[in-house]
Amino acid sequence: MHGVDRAAAAFRDLLAPQAERNGQIVLVPEFDPEQFPGISAYNFGGVRLPPPDNALQPRDHWNFGVIDRLFHYVRDAIGSSRETFGLFGNSAGAQFVLRYLALNEAASVDLAVAANCGCYMLPNLAKDYPDGMGGIGLDTSDLRRYLGRSLVILLGDADNDPDAPDLPRWDEAMAQGPHRLARGLWHLEHCTKLASSLDVALGWRLEIAPGAGHVDQLIYDQGANILNG
Template structure:
């Protein structure tokens, strides 16, 4: 899943070299800004209308369904016997990946990687979506399921610029840390503690990409290798 720049072709080209070495097929759906014009339509999955409306849209209007339809369409067209796929997103794409895992069955995903996310949705039913998981018909079973998903939080240890362009700076984002690396570390600790308090086994892992910045070939190569198992 590409970033906020919506540069799907460039994102594919960054992922392709390592994926080809691993024998993987890369699919990068493009969420065109004309059809998906805001963070609400792409990063947040089109679940609610943008403020001040904030109305929750019908589930069949959410953006997440594209992923499963694309996988099954390509699977049929190439005659593949695979019944599952790996999912990778960087930056805005990581926000999409995390919300996809939290709000959907995601039964065909065998492993997901969310890299260098700028702001994390909290597994909190008391906080309304998109900042939390409340107000959209979810319950504790959905929260527990989300925490048990097979997920890697991948962070570049050089993605630590508090003045980085496109770094989310609304209040909820700033409360998570001054930059993306700090926010990722904070979120993983928070969810580890939450899973323990709920008595569930956290399905997530944390990986650090040494020397990697925000948009960095090291991140894409490590992401492809993680999904290759």
């Protein structure tokens, strides 16, 4: 899943070298900004209209279903017998990946990688979406399922610039840390404690990409290798 710039072709080209060495097929859907304007329509999945409206959209208007339809279309077109796929997103794409896992059955995803996310949705039913998981018809079973997902939080240890362009700076984001590296570490620690309190076996793990910045070939290569097992 591409970033906020919606540059799907460039994103594909960054993933392709290591994916080709691994024998992987890379699919990168492009969420055109004319059809999916702003972060509400892409990063946040089209679940709510953008502020100040914030109206909850019908579930069949949410954009997460594009992923499953694309997988099944390509699988059938090439005659593959695969039943599952791996999912990778960087930056805004990581926000999409995390929400896809939290809000959907996502039965076809065997492993997901969320890299260098700028702000994390809290697994909290008392906090309204998109900051939390509340107000959109979810319950504790959805929360527990999300924490049990097979998920890697991938962070570049050089993605630590508090003045980085496009770094989310709304109050909820700033409360998670001064930069993306700090926010990722904070979020994993927070969710580890939450899973323990709910007696859920956390399916998440942390991987660090040494020397990697925000948009960095090292991130894409490591992401491809993680999904390759």
